[in-house]
Amino acid sequence: MDVLADVVTTLRTGPATSARTDARGPWGMRFAHSFGATFHVILQGNAWLLPDGVEPIALGPGDVVLLPRGLEHALADHPSSPIATFDPAATEWPQGQGPRSLVLCGTYRLDRERPHPVLSKLPDVVVVPASPGKHRTLHRAISILGEELDAQEPGAAAVVPALVDALLVLILRAWFEDNECPTDRGWARALTDPAVARSLELIHEKPGAAWTVAELAAHVGLSRAAFARRFTEAVGEPPLTYLARWRMTTAARLLRDLDRPLATVAKEIGYTSEFAFAKAFKRDFGVPPGTYRKQLTPA
Known part of the structure; x- marks a missing residue:
């Protein structure tokens, strides 16, 4: 189970x-x-990122920026340039005779009701610079994306969205690699600490299993106390708290994306009764699962 990919897929x-x-x-x-x-x-070309409340950030060819919480911001060729509201339908921008910049901008649609710490714990602005020799997969994907956008060959309509989707995982992976530190708390550590990462894989692979802290600890070769401490330090919450929250996040995705009976959803995430599942879901989301599903269904 790829935890990072599973988180991104579930939140979309x-x-x-x-x-x-x-x-x-x-x-x-x-x-x-x-x-x-x-x-x-x-x-x-080059550009400046102008995030609200943050110092301007100079960007160059191959640089990537992610604003995980959609912070209001501007992008310009210079901090003093006039700013206009972005129009996603415009392929060319009102411009002068200065240097050319070619920029890909976009937004990922994510479930804001169930923010996951892999995203919510990130800073407001994540920059992955085009460092030579680093993050080769990310920069190869960017290069291929640029070529596809320029050439507009047959099939580009399928290739471009797939590459854009892949960028989110590649950006997150690159940022975590750049910020990995064995003594730090946070998901850079959680995804690279062998014991914590393996326990997360188990939870994501089988969220409906009747996991206990002792069982997870045994699977990763640690004592119960050592595992609980290590997991909590890296992830920011105890193992069973994370498990309970991930179960509800998974349930929301199943209700949103699949037309399965509520009893089936309940069983899949580890509840022995539909009633117990509905009670837990309402506690987290404020409405029963059936109502939640109806609210997502177009009229």
Whole structure:
């Protein structure tokens, strides 16, 4: 079980939206607050990221930016350039005669009712620079994406969305690799600590299993106390608290994406009765699972 991929897949509520913008300076684009995660890839040229409340950040070719909580921000060729509201339908931007910039901008639709710490614990602005020799898979994907956008060969309509989808996992992987530190708390450690990572794999692979702290500890070769301490330090909450929350997150996805009976959903995430599941779900979401599903169904 790939925990990072499972988290991203479960949190997504729809396809990513993206647009490529070709501009010559001076230019500037303002992006309103988004309930998803916003990203920018500098395909060619240079740009400045201007996040609200944060110092301007200079970006160059191959640099990638992720705003995991959709912070309002602007992107421009220079901090002093005039800023206009971004129009995703525009492939070219009002521009002058200055240097050219080619930028891919987009938004991932994510479930904000059940934020996962793999995203919620990230800073407001995540920058993965185009460091030579690092994150080769990410930068190869960016290169291929740029080529597909330029060439518009047959099949590009299928290739481009797939590459954009892959970017989210590749960006997160690159950032965690850059911020990995054995003594730090957080998901950079959780995904690389062998014992914690393996226990997360077990939980994500079988969220409906009757896991106990002792059983998880035995699977990763640690004492109960040592495992509980190590897991809590890395993940930010005890193992069974994480398990309970992940079960409800999984239940929400099943209700959203699949037309399964409530009893089947309850059993899949580890509840022996539909009543117990409905009670736990309402405690977390404020409404019973049947109502939750109806609210998501278009009229």
